[in-house]
Amino acid sequence: MVNAALRYGAAVLLAIAAAAAPLASRAGVGLMQLPGVASDGPVTVFYPTASAGRPILRGPFTIRAAENATPVRGNGRLIVVSHGSGGTPWVHSDLARALVDAGFTVAFPEHHEDNGRDPSRPGPESWKRRPLEVSSAIDAVGRWPQLANLLALDRVGMYGMSAGGHTALSLAGGRWSAAGVRRHCEAHIAEDFNSCAGLATQLHGDMLDGLKMQATLAVFRLFVRDDTPQAHHDPRIAAIVAGVPYAADFDMASLAQPRVPLGLVTSGLDKWLVPRFHSDRVLAACRAHCELIAHLPSGGHAALLSPPPPPSVLGRVAADLLADPPGFDRAELPAVDQKIVAFFRARLLP
16 A cells, blocks of 8 residues: 555646656746946846847857847746946856746846956956945846836845855955954965965966065055945845855954855865855854855866856966866856755745
């Protein structure tokens, strides 16, 4: 009797899955670009649609989506994604697709002078603007009736990676200052060099290393002096995920109890943002009140970029810092994306 009941239950589950499969196969991913609010850059949006996608070329990336197709109702929730320094939406399009498949609409603000088209001013000046640009992206979606009529913008999710992870921590209640960046670099320039120097150069263990460190610190001491605490709160944002965030400049006490549910995704072999100065410190500070969604022990800084940028479009330093470490398997990433989706579903949906 028990075996028969189990067989019957399995048959029912298979029938449900078979019935759902055609619905899933008909689901599409729409793609549109909205004008930013005031002087902000454009906002790229991925969203549910009934239209079939086609290959769309964006720089070196081919994205399958239905461009400017009519949106359809998903689960009614918006996720805003903050890209990393010099980034684009396209390196997060696999995550965007996973979120849209789950019914979310996903918006990417283009961060001013810190994006793939204009990477001229990364760092603290960008970090001050980025949380405001996330809020403006919510406003931009709300001003577009095709989307706004399908969404409830009172509970929005936010994801950010690298510099976008810094944005995420700011929106979670973290306080930081530009002088905090300088103090970190003064204390740890040799151990965490590229978090201070960015893509300008690298240490190679030769006689020039000392000069590179001195020159980097001289720039910080001359131009990075502001000790004003920076913070931004948007009451519409109700759940946040930070991936491999820049975090060395934060007052960790401000992250001990994040103002909204906070999840982290970390990589063990990050050469750009050495974990013990960044993500590890955040996890130690908020361990009782945040969640480690996923850890990629053999992943590098770019583990969460999916699809990854081809080395041919990167400079030498970026290609090295973003290269996957030997042994890292990108087949792990769909499961990580699903964990991020599950985090947002649990905290944003009824």
